[in-house]
Amino acid sequence: MLINELSKRTGVAIPTLRYYENFGLFKGVSDETVTTNNYKDYDESIVEKIEMIKGAKEGGFTLSEIKKLLDSWYDKNLSNEKKTQVVLNKISEIDCKIQELKKVKKLLTECIVTIEKGGC
Amino acid sequence: MLINELSKRTGVAIPTLRYYENFGLFKGVSDETVTTNNYKDYDESIVEKIEMIKGAKEGGFTLSEIKKLLDSWYDKNLSNEKKTQVVLNKISEIDCKIQELKKVKKLLTECIVTIEKGGC
DNA sequence: TCAAAGTATACACTATACTATATACTTGTA
DNA sequence: TACAAGTATATAGTATAGTGTATACTTTGA
DSSP states (O other): OHHHHHHHHHHHOOOHHHHHHHHHHHEEETTTTTTSSEEOOOHHHHHHHHHHHHHHTTTTTTHHHHHHHHHHHHHHOOOHHHHHHHHHHHHHHHHHHHHHHHHHHHHHHHHHHHHHTOOO | OOHHHHHHHOOOHHHHHHHHHHHHHHOOOOTOOSSSOEEEEHHHHHEEEEEHHHHHHTTOOOHHHHHHHHHHOOOOOOHHHHHHHHHHHHHHHHHHHHHHHHHHHHHOOOOOOOOTTOOO
């Protein structure tokens, strides 16, 4: 699909997609048989990748952190053990963030009790 | 406590604390009886507030979002019902972020299976 | 007492993640 | 075939969240 469709499918604005591509998060391919333009084609796997990027960003990961993960994922020179390790590390970072969020949630829940008591 | 101790207690750098205070996330008080300086004093509640800020930031909330929450929390003119509503909204945002992070985690877990199968 | 360390304020600078603008070329449609 | 809409690239500008530097004043300890 072309960038316009990719944007519609993911809900990410075209300039942002170009920024991401430029940042190295994914890469569209120009059809070599077409010589009149260099329009890039993005496949289904890129839609999935962007969904992952959106989720990770929502959870507070930076583009650099996301890139590092994707880079090792696609690194042919990395052993499966090392790839697994990188992914496991990211999973434990996610668990950490979830714990932090739960802590904040707990604080806010306590807040509500305080409000209802008329405190504050 | 003075800013130096606050920094040590929270692990947040002094310039960052000043930035937060300036942003309006909390406010130290100058002792009116001391005329020689305007050193600010920060109490325990501010330590807690900063822990909350750290957690919220880690989970991807912006300082503006955090400020909005704190502002309504300390708004004397807001009814308890409205305060509760603001806090409940924030809690559901947190749940949303947790769901997003779990989705990413699921994706990464699937990644590991794929790696182990020798795929990619 | 005086020098080092701490505090406050102001302003400049940086990094991240976009967003906008300009330009040039291509494609699809009336 | 003309022209609107789509695509690519480059560059500049913006917002957020700090970090660094300079200056001035205050406190504390040898």
